[in-house]
Amino acid sequence: METAQPRHLIVTVYGLYARGAGGWMSVARLISLMADLGVDQAAVRSSISRLKRRGMLQALRQGGAAGYELSEEGLAILKEGDRRIFRQERATLADGWLLAVFSVPESERYKRHLLRSQLTRLGFGTTAPGVWIAPAHLSEATEDMLRRLDLSGYADLFHSKHLAFGDLAEKVRRWWDLDQLEHLYNEFVQAHRAEHASDDREAFVKYVRLLTDWRRLPYLDPGLPAELLPDDWVGIKAADLFFTLQAQLAVPAERHAVTSS
Template sequence: MKPQSMLFTIYGEYVRHYGSEIWIGSLTKLMGEFELSEPAVRAAISRMLRQGWLVSRKVGNRSFYSLSERGKKHLEEAGERIYKVESDKWDGKWCIVSYNIPEERRSLRDQLRKELGYMGFGMLTTSTWISPNHLEDRVKDLTEAYEITEHVEIFSAEHKGWSESKQLVQKCWNIDEINEKYKGFIDTYQKDYEKLAEMVRQNQEVADSLCFVEKTNLVHQYRKFLFIDPDLPQELLPELWLGKEADELFQNYYQLLNPGAIRFFETVYEAAPSK
């Protein structure tokens, strides 16, 4: 388990709902539930500070870490996708991004590709990416932040040929591979969910610390689909699509675990002094 990735999960699931700031002592105790050492946690926090995800402040001899504006926005966008609601009928429009970034700015070009993939874009050609979702504003914000607007063009258009829409999807995304990963998620968590649901029905005691670990791991694993699932509308999905089944399992298991997980977090979390 990578400490930085788990920190994103802890901040996204808990800390951002409690003022977005947490004492380092509370944070290391929470991370210790996953057998992550204090030096590993501190090293990950230092990286996140350098990368602009966190900001720090000292109160006496105590260090508190909060999400930066960039970090808040990133986790809000992730939360919207993880806990998504049913989308409207697809309007048939594609968001298209085309770029021609000079070789001397290759690092920015590579970063742009990563960001587009994270948003759910698929690569049609080396420098042309498409998505059936309305992501124009997010791409504008991204390219302005990277100061590459002169090298990027953004379109909203209809596809007129020659592939069928579902054939276009197969060209740009490995749907079979994504489906297989959803199957793995279901195979991993279905029995755990059924076991816990039975314990709840029988009024058996479930430790809050266990709920915290299980729920956080559940979200941590499900969050990985943000990097591979383009969140396609129903009209573009194959007949056998396990994403919906995986989402239902995630939501049901999450609801069972959440109350105990929150109780445990609140016993560890220490409110930051007023600024």
């Protein structure tokens, strides 16, 4: 797999180890943890600046110590991410589909781009221009996103059922580019199948990298019905591997993160 970028590792570290402290972490502690991950101070500071510009983090001093806390938007994004990353939720055909249809005036093109990017991030596929589709279990997350970003006035959501025509499994393969998704799952399995940690620090390094590599995949694969997936779908194997390693690494990784200065 491609090496995770420092800002993605920082988001993982904040998601795992800062929210228990109200979303704040000192600069000293962050630099120490990132050094364990092989990221130098210059890269940490550059990545923090990018995350500030994107509205994920904001500067805050506590007890005389310089640090950064997750913004309200950052906390909301991570909370929504928890529902996707740490839950193995797979739809069935009987659940039906969620259709999102939107229309945004040309004068508000930036909102059109935002809407498209957010639907993609939630795991929607596209059936036609302006018509997006996802398993119905994503309805709550989609409604929350539209309200949070003040986009609800541009979209309509429908709970639907596929009646006809053609091979639905083949359509799903196109709507979600399952060939590319299969490739990404295989890369994940190859990168992490032999994981073993000899101490807490190594568990921390492996767990942060594991979670950083994993967390984008549940968004690309929104839990499509097994009936529509290829036989021996590698996504199931990848999910089993992730949750097995999480059970092994999470506790020792947290011990290291808590004791790091």
